[in-house]
Amino acid sequence: MLLTALAALAAVTMCGCADREPLRPAPGDPAAGRVAIQRLQCGACHAIPGVTGARGQVGPPLDAYGRRVYIAGKLPQDPALLARWIADAPSLAPGTAMPKIEMTAAEARDMVAYLYRLR
Amino acid sequence: MPMAPKYRFALQTFSALSIAAAIALLGAIYTGAYDVTATHQHTRPVHWALDTAMRQAVRLRAKGVKVPVLDDPALAQRGFVHYRGSCLQCHGAPGVAPEPFARGLMPLPNSLAQTALEWTSAELYWVTRSGLKMTGMPAWEFRYPDEDLWAIVAFVKLLPKLTAADYAAMDRGSSEKSTSRWTGDLPTAGDARRGAIALQQYACTSCHRIPGMVGAAAHVGPPLEGIASRKYLAGRLPNTPENMIRWIREPKNISPATLMPDLDVTEHHARDIAAYLATLK
Numbered sequence: 297m298l299l300t301a302l303a304a305l306a307a308v309t310m311c312g313c314a315d316r317e318p319l320r321p322a323p324g325d326p327a328a329g330r331v332a333i334q335r336l337q338c339g340a341c342h343a344i345p346g347v348t349g350a351r352g353q354v355g356p357p358l359d360a361y362g363r364r365v366y367i368a369g370k371l372p373q374d375p376a377l378l379a380r381w382i383a384d385a386p387s388l389a390p391g392t393a394m395p396k397i398e399m400t401a402a403e404a405r406d407m408v409a410y411l412y413r414l415r
Numbered sequence: 416m417p418m419a420p421k422y423r424f425a426l427q428t429f430s431a432l433s434i435a436a437a438i439a440l441l442g443a444i445y446t447g448a449y450d451v452t453a454t455h456q457h458t459r460p461v462h463w464a465l466d467t468a469m470r471q472a473v474r475l476r477a478k479g480v481k482v483p484v485l486d487d488p489a490l491a492q493r494g495f496v497h498y499r500g501s502c503l504q505c506h507g508a509p510g511v512a513p514e515p516f517a518r519g520l521m522p523l524p525n526s527l528a529q530t531a532l533e534w535t536s537a538e539l540y541w542v543t544r545s546g547l548k549m550t551g552m553p554a555w556e557f558r559y560p561d562e563d564l565w566a567i568v569a570f571v572k573l574l575p576k577l578t579a580a581d582y583a584a585m586d587r588g589s590s591e592k593s594t595s596r597w598t599g600d601l602p603t604a605g606d607a608r609r610g611a612i613a614l615q616q617y618a619c620t621s622c623h624r625i626p627g628m629v630g631a632a633a634h635v636g637p638p639l640e641g642i643a644s645r646k647y648l649a650g651r652l653p654n655t656p657e658n659m660i661r662w663i664r665e666p667k668n669i670s671p672a673t674l675m676p677d678l679d680v681t682e683h684h685a686r687d688i689a690a691y692l693a694t695l696k
Contacts, residue, residue, distance in 0.1 A: 343641070354646040356637035360624075363634040368650055370672045385650075389672070392650045 318362050318412040322375040324402075329410030332403040341394070345414055355394060361411040368392065375412070379404040453521035469547060473538050476545075480537035485569040494570030495585055497563055500593025502527070502571075505551070510579025520551050528574040539568045557616040557684065605690030613684045614691060622675070626695055636675060643696045649673060659689045 330347060333339070339350025343357035367373055367381050368389055380387070383404045385394035418426070443449050457465065485491075498508070505517040505524040517524060531539070544564050546554030555564060577585075611627060614620060620628045622635035645654050649670045652658045663685045666675040680688070 353641055353644045355650060356645070357640060359638065360632070360634055363632075364637070365635045366674055369636055369674055370670075389650065389670075393647045394650060 318415070320362070320373065320375065320412055322405075322409045322412045324375075324405035324407075324409030326406070326410040326413050328402075329406035329408070332399065332407050333410060336397060336399060336403070338407075346410075358411060359414060361414045363415060368394075375405070375408050378408045378411070382407055453519055456521070465549070469550075473534075473542055477535065477537040477541040480540060482536045482540070483565055485536060485565065485572060487569065490566050491569045491573050492585075492589070493563065494566035494568065494573075496589060496591045497559060497567050497593045498570050499586065501555070501558070502567065509574065509577045509582040511582065522550055524551065527571050528577075531571050531574050536568050536572060539571055540564060543567055543571075554616065557613065605686035605688070605693075607687070607690040607694050610684075610687035610689070610691030613680075613687045617678045617680055617684065617688070619688070627691075639692060639695060641695060643693050649675075656689055656693065659692060660685045663688055 333344060333347050333350070338344060339347050339352050341352040341354035342350060343352060343359065344350035345359050365373060367378055368385070370389060371377055371381070377388075379401070381394075382397070383399055383401075384396045385392050386396055456462070503511065504514045505520070506527045507513040507524075509528065512518075513524060534542075542552065544554065544556045544561075546552050546556075555567075559567070614625060614628060619625065620630045620633060622633050624632050624634065624638040624640070626640050642654075648654050648658055648662045649666065652662060652669055660682070662669055664680050664682065665677060666673050667677055
């Protein structure tokens with residue numbers, strides 16, 4: 297009984313990672329970013345935690361994106377660069393299956409803020 | 416059935432001690448009290464436990480190994496070339512010190528002149544082939560074919576008989592390079608179970624989080640959960656079995672800017688890895 301409690305305590309200590317600060321500070325509003333992800337249907341291609349129905353399997357899943365070291369396996373992670381990637385991936389990687397998507401600069405910035413909070 | 420008071424007391428004492436031990440162990444883990452640095456020795460009990468577990472496990476697993484004929488000078492010579500290429504750096508040789516980096520390892524790699532006397536050929540083969548967790552000893556199974564592993568054992572068995580001058584003469588006598596590249600037969604189909612081992616042996620898990628693999632959660636590359644259902648590889652290549660094998664073997668040819676390095680994956684091993692990844696639906 298007590299051992300079970302100890303194991304549970306250990307598990308909680310190990311996984312106490314909910315709602316930590318992002319590894320990289322990013323300007324933008326994460327909540328608005330989630331709305332933009334929803335509106336622009338990113339979930340059609342990507343699985344994204346916290347976004348209803350985002351279970352796409354065309355591109356890679358975006359869980360724990362805040363810990364991802366590189367953008368698209370090619371570029372060191374950076375908020376401005378990721379915002380550019382989200383809006384216009386082909387400009388950074390010609391030939392990529394990810395399309396250019398019409399959006400405002402604020403939407404791209406907010407999505408970065410949302411993704412960087414995923415740990 | 417009611418318990419005699421004497422036994423109940425013993426049971427309670429045992430439970431209390433177990434709980435105290437569990438708390439102490441968790442405490443040692445979470446407070447960071449145990450010194451994990453390579454400049455501090457293990458405590459004697461920890462060293463005894465690790466060393467005994469290692470020795471016994473090797474003895475047990477080497478039992479079924481069939482030892483080929485090893486007293487062949489040509490075989491030992493081939494073993495010497497591989498030893499100089501892949502073992503000397505950490506283990507040294509008669510009259511030759513290990514490289515500076517290897518002197519910083521904890522535990523220190525053994526001088527194999529002694530190990531050769533105390534271990535059987537089957538045990539030396541087993542350890543060379545399979546490696547040892549937490550010691551820095553890598554597995555060579557995916558680098559050398561079996562005959563080369565036995566050649567290394569043949570040379571190691573010779574080590575205790577060599578003077579410093581003997582070894583120096585062997586070193587001068589050959590400029591042959593060891594090619595640590597696996598050249599096995601190509602099976603017709605990939606094997607997912609072997610693929611799971613190959614995933615570790617080609618360091619895939621140091622960048623990718625892969626279901627079924629225990630290890631640090633790596634986020635250098637994308638996670639591979641559901642990779643079998645993914646439509647594209649590397650964001651551009653249709654996910655077919657043949658493309659998966661191509662991508663694993665030559666990522667830079669497919670996507671020149673990719674940070675995924677070429678790992679010299681043999682076709683055989685790439686097929687096994689692809690077979691494992693195909694199970695991740």
